[in-house]
Amino acid sequence: MGILDSKVPKGPLAEKWTNHKNSIDLVNPANKRNIDVIVVGTGLAGGSAAATLAELGYNVKTFCYQDSPRRAHSIAAQGGINASKNYQGDGDSDYRLFYDTIKGGDYRSREANVYRLAEVSTNIIDQCVAQGVPFAREYGGLLDNRSFGGVLVSRTFYAKGQTGQQLLLGAYAAMNRQIQRGKIRSFTRHEMLDLVLIDGKARGIIARNLVTGEIERHSAHAVVIASGGYGNLFFLSTYCMGANVMAAWRTHRRGAFFANPCFTQIHPTCIPVSGDHQSKLTLMSESLRNDGRIWVPKNLDDAKAIREGKLKPTELKEEDRDYYLERRYPAFGNLVPRDVASRAAKERCDAGYGVNKTGEAVYLDFSAAITRYGTEKAYTSGLKDPDADTVRRLGEEIIESKYGNLFQMYEKIVDQNPYKTPMMIYPAVHYTMGGLWVDYNLQTTIPGCYSVGESNFSDHGANRLGASALMQGLADGYFVLPYTIGDYLSNDIRTGKISTERAEFDEAEKAVKERLEKLMSGKGLHSVDYYHKKLGKIMWDKCGMSRNEKDLKQAISEISALRKDFWENVKVPGTANSKNQELEKAGRVADFLEIGELFAKDALERNESCGGHFREEYQTPEGEALRDDENYKYVAAWEYKGEPKDAKLHKEELAYEFIELKTRSYK
Amino acid sequence: MKIYLKIWRQKDATSKGQMVKYTMDGIEGDMSFLEMLDVLNEELISKGEEPVEFDHDCREGICGTCSLQINGRPHGPDTLITACQLHMRSFKDGDSITIEPFRAKAFPVIKDLIVDRSAFDRIQQAGGYISVNTSGNTVDANAIPIEKENADDSFYAATCIGCGACVAACKNASAMLFTSAKVSQFALLPQGRVEATDRVMNMVRQMDLEGFGNCTNTGACEVECPKGISLENIARMNREYLSASIKG
Numbered sequence: 042m043g044i045l046d047s048k049v050p051k052g053p054l055a056e057k058w059t060n061h062k063n064s065i066d067l068v069n070p071a072n073k074r075n076i077d078v079i080v081v082g083t084g085l086a087g088g089s090a091a092a093t094l095a096e097l098g099y100n101v102k103t104f105c106y107q108d109s110p111r112r113a114h115s116i117a118a119q120g121g122i123n124a125s126k127n128y129q130g131d132g133d134s135d136y137r138l139f140y141d142t143i144k145g146g147d148y149r150s151r152e153a154n155v156y157r158l159a160e161v162s163t164n165i166i167d168q169c170v171a172q173g174v175p176f177a178r179e180y181g182g183l184l185d186n187r188s189f190g191g192v193l194v195s196r197t198f199y200a201k202g203q204t205g206q207q208l209l210l211g212a213y214a215a216m217n218r219q220i221q222r223g224k225i226r227s228f229t230r231h232e233m234l235d236l237v238l239i240d241g242k243a244r245g246i247i248a249r250n251l252v253t254g255e256i257e258r259h260s261a262h263a264v265v266i267a268s269g270g271y272g273n274l275f276f277l278s279t280y281c282m283g284a285n286v287m288a289a290w291r292t293h294r295r296g297a298f299f300a301n302p303c304f305t306q307i308h309p310t311c312i313p314v315s316g317d318h319q320s321k322l323t324l325m326s327e328s329l330r331n332d333g334r335i336w337v338p339k340n341l342d343d344a345k346a347i348r349e350g351k352l353k354p355t356e357l358k359e360e361d362r363d364y365y366l367e368r369r370y371p372a373f374g375n376l377v378p379r380d381v382a383s384r385a386a387k388e389r390c391d392a393g394y395g396v397n398k399t400g401e402a403v404y405l406d407f408s409a410a411i412t413r414y415g416t417e418k419a420y421t422s423g424l425k426d427p428d429a430d431t432v433r434r435l436g437e438e439i440i441e442s443k444y445g446n447l448f449q450m451y452e453k454i455v456d457q458n459p460y461k462t463p464m465m466i467y468p469a470v471h472y473t474m475g476g477l478w479v480d481y482n483l484q485t486t487i488p489g490c491y492s493v494g495e496s497n498f499s500d501h502g503a504n505r506l507g508a509s510a511l512m513q514g515l516a517d518g519y520f521v522l523p524y525t526i527g528d529y530l531s532n533d534i535r536t537g538k539i540s541t542e543r544a545e546f547d548e549a550e551k552a553v554k555e556r557l558e559k560l561m562s563g564k565g566l567h568s569v570d571y572y573h574k575k576l577g578k579i580m581w582d583k584c585g586m587s588r589n590e591k592d593l594k595q596a597i598s599e600i601s602a603l604r605k606d607f608w609e610n611v612k613v614p615g616t617a618n619s620k621n622q623e624l625e626k627a628g629r630v631a632d633f634l635e636i637g638e639l640f641a642k643d644a645l646e647r648n649e650s651c652g653g654h655f656r657e658e659y660q661t662p663e664g665e666a667l668r669d670d671e672n673y674k675y676v677a678a679w680e681y682k683g684e685p686k687d688a689k690l691h692k693e694e695l696a697y698e699f700i701e702l703k704t705r706s707y708k
Numbered sequence: 709m710k711i712y713l714k715i716w717r718q719k720d721a722t723s724k725g726q727m728v729k730y731t732m733d734g735i736e737g738d739m740s741f742l743e744m745l746d747v748l749n750e751e752l753i754s755k756g757e758e759p760v761e762f763d764h765d766c767r768e769g770i771c772g773t774c775s776l777q778i779n780g781r782p783h784g785p786d787t788l789i790t791a792c793q794l795h796m797r798s799f800k801d802g803d804s805i806t807i808e809p810f811r812a813k814a815f816p817v818i819k820d821l822i823v824d825r826s827a828f829d830r831i832q833q834a835g836g837y838i839s840v841n842t843s844g845n846t847v848d849a850n851a852i853p854i855e856k857e858n859a860d861d862s863f864y865a866a867t868c869i870g871c872g873a874c875v876a877a878c879k880n881a882s883a884m885l886f887t888s889a890k891v892s893q894f895a896l897l898p899q900g901r902v903e904a905t906d907r908v909m910n911m912v913r914q915m916d917l918e919g920f921g922n923c924t925n926t927g928a929c930e931v932e933c934p935k936g937i938s939l940e941n942i943a944r945m946n947r948e949y950l951s952a953s954i955k956g
Contacts, residue, residue: 167846167849182853218839320740456797
């Protein structure tokens with residue numbers, strides 16, 4: 042097993058978790074009162090973990106950069122959360138949820154972790170309902186379900202288009218109950234700047250109070266990293282503005298391995314970039330592809346005329362439109378998975394067929410659905426010979442009832458009415474499947490340091506299916522970590538309070554202060570955003586939806602040069618000992634400039650295509666992803682050795698004992 | 709477009725603040741309001757000045773972080789949106805725009821346009837939860853059927869994003885709409901009923917302790933709420949409070 046021991050328990054797949062829970066060490070409730078745990082990040086994973094650890098009796102300190110735990114970006118998730126409840130009686134089971142998830146991830150996730158995820162999924166729904174999360178219900182008072190992204194059963198629980206919001210508020214409420222009981226101390230507007238190790242174990246953090254600028258020391262018997270993903274290194278993404286990799290990256294710099302950094306999900310249906318001032322991108326739910334048809338003009342001249350505003354999309358004849366997904370993938374059409382749809386849109390735009398000013402947009406057109414629904418409605422209403430306007434009006438009403446809030450959101454941002462003219466969409470960075478390497482107990486390679494939710498790597502493989510991120514966050518936080526961490530903490534019942542006066546805290550604080558001073562001392566002309574945007578462009582152009590050896594090598598050298606320039610020339614106004622948003626950004630971008638290079642290095646190393654990672658050299662004659670199970674069926678876990686170029690690769694071979702690996706095809 | 713800005717600048721909580729004028733040129737209609745401020749900040753940094761600090765995060769209207777008083781209205785002139793969803797096309801060439809932080813005694817200024825809304829967290833901590841163990845030993849979710857209409861109304865109350873626009877819009881700086889939204893979410897569900905008395909008494913007590921004013925049924929909160937949280941929630945909270953007072 043070498044240095045990467047996954048600690049996956051022996052025995053049949055369906056019994057591993059139960060057996061493991063029965064055999065791990067427990068901590069006596071009276072002893073839990075003497076043990077402190079730090080949780081960094083208070084989204085779905087961190088919030089639920091903090092609440093449950095406090096419930097069990099541990100003393101918990103939580104840290105978040107937001108002004109309240111309720112604002113974590115889990116709140117923006119729209120679609121829903123999967124659970125193998127089989128309330129619909131349509132044949133769902135833990136095994137089917139497990140199978141869909143592992144196949145959807147292109148066989149690059151850990152079998153035992155994914156099975157456990159499916160197994161605890163039903164508990165999540167029970168827990169959230171008990172907490173008062175107002176899920177959608179049927180008229181009989183029971184919970185409603187819907188189907189999501191390419192699965193054949195109805196297992197997605199939802200609260201309108203705001204499922205993430207309601208689940209996060211549930212975890213936040215559970216946290217509030219523990220704050221009121223004095224079991225959680227919540228440090229808001231705080232940022233973790235370093236991890237403190239004593240005798241090789243995680244024993245605390247150095248944090249900065251973002252209001253006063255004060256550097257604080259916090260000790261604990263274990264540290265949980267729940268800081269989310271690193272997709273903001275692309276600058277433009279569907280992440281919130283503050284999402285950063287700092288806690289995970291600083292942990293990596295202290296010795297935790299970073300796994301599969303190049304696995305990034307690009308979501309195909311986002312509102313395109315409108316100009317140089319753009320600060321972020323907004324997602325349009327995947328569900329729109331159920332009724333929208335995706336197309337670009339067939340002729341380059343028409344595309345040019347549309348871009349210049351001389352031709353309207355509605356004026357283009359049916360035979361002059363290229364419904365490229367339906368053309369290339371007759372079986373799945375517009376409903377191909379996210380990675381396939383994203384690449385196909387890029388291919389058309391790169392070839393010059395893009396339809397907005399920047400040439401980076403395709404149409405998502407509802408006119409056929411409006412006509413179809415309108416005709417059907419007219420027929421069932423007894424209208425024998427309806428005119429076109431009537432059909433259109435009736436059809437728009439149906440579309441509004443299904444997607445009204447999304448159409449309204451689009452109109453607010455783009456200022457065009459999507460009922461009258463096709464939506465413009467383009468792929469955008471949405472989720473990172475890579476993260477801190479963890480074993481079955483969710484422990485990183487640093488003893489006492491754990492990672493949950495999007496900040497770890499284990500459950501989604503190379504691609505993430507819809508409605509599975511919320512499931513993993515809550516599974517880790519409510520039901521997995523609280524058990525597994527006890528195994529480690531049972532050895533700490535005699536340790537006693539850990540002093541923050543120790544030399545290790547002095548050393549870490551000194552390093553943090555030097556780094557802040559260095560950021561403040563740049564004498565150049567450029568702002569932090571200048572560097573962030575440059576990094577984002579390199580990442581998007583060379584490490585985005587498709588990658589090749591030449592571009593990746595170039596990206597590595599460009600990022601390295603940009604990082605050097607940043608440290609010499611970045612200009613951060615104000616002072617370090619007060620509220621300073623530019624300094625906060627500078628620290629985060631400094632980390633993005635490191636992980637960006639490791640990302641490219643990881644992509645260069647992986648000579649295959651799978652999920653969100655598409656290497657142009659490895660594709661079938663039809664242009665589809667070509668996986669190489671023989672050589673790349675492993676987790677790439679990187680060890681920090683100073684500069685990212687020196688990072689050392691360790692491999693955790695993925696063993697599939699219970700399922701057979703197959704090729705995904707959507708023709 | 710050319711836009712004239714007047715922005716509240718305040719170094720920290722204890723310093724005296726003042727309005728400062730800025731002129732922006734080349735503003736495009738498809739910029740969001742916050743992207744316009746990003747551009748201003750880039751200009752300030754390049755001139756060696758300190759940028760204007762303001763709270764923002766998701767920039768898609770759901771996290772509730774942004775908190776600007778724009779031309780005297782929380783989140784600006786459009787209805788049912790947050791400041792991050794406001795676009796510059798809502799303004800015209802030559803417009804003057806005044807930008808201030810949300811104003812309320814219970815929301816002290818931290819810096820420039822950033823205010824401290826942690827009072828909202830403390831109101832939630834006083835009882836905005838159901839006391840259930842997070843152990844996974846709960847009953848099956850479908851064991852508690854809930855009437856669809858109640859579940860939907862509970863959901864609408866629960867969509868409050870906690871931005872504080874209701875407080876900033878209210879002449880009394882009252883937090884009644886915010887507090888009542890959470891009270892209503894649980895009042896409409898069977899799960900949290902056993903502790904309803906304590907919940908409403910404790911949350912209202914905390915709301916008063918934080919220095920929020922009283923409700924005089926003016927209704928400005930409902931008008932300015934980006935999520936359309938209804939005044940009916942305040943009526944529901946008043947009923948809950950009355951029955952709790954009688955019991956208590």
